[in-house]
Amino acid sequence: MxxxxxxxxxxxxxxxxxxxxxxxxxxxxxxQCGLYRLDRDRDGYPCEAGPC
Structure with missing residues (x-):
């Protein structure tokens, strides 16, 4: 897993x-997991259009 x-x-x-x-x-x-696709604009903040 x-x-x-x-x-x-x-x-x-x-x-x-x-x-x-x-x-x-x-x-x-x-x-922690290195799932960089969550930060599409590469500003260090994930999922701007999602839960953040």
């Missing part, structure tokens, strides 16, 4: 902003 970290979130299960439940989760996937 995915990589598990202390926050209880798991890398590798979600792939798009529409699947994120919160901005914190989107930030986790961007920064």
């Amino acid at each position: 995915g990589q598990r970290v202390n926050s209880g979130l798991t890398c590798g299960l979600k792939r798009t902003c529409g699947q994120m439940n919160s901005c914190a989760e989107a930030n986790f996937y961007l920064n």
Whole structure:
């Protein structure tokens, strides 16, 4: 499966902003899992059009 970290979130299960439940989760996937597609404009903030 995915990589598990202390926050209880798991890398590798979600792939798009529409699947994120919160901005914190989107930030986790961007920064901890390296899912850079969440930051389309490359400003360091994921899912501007989604939960953030």
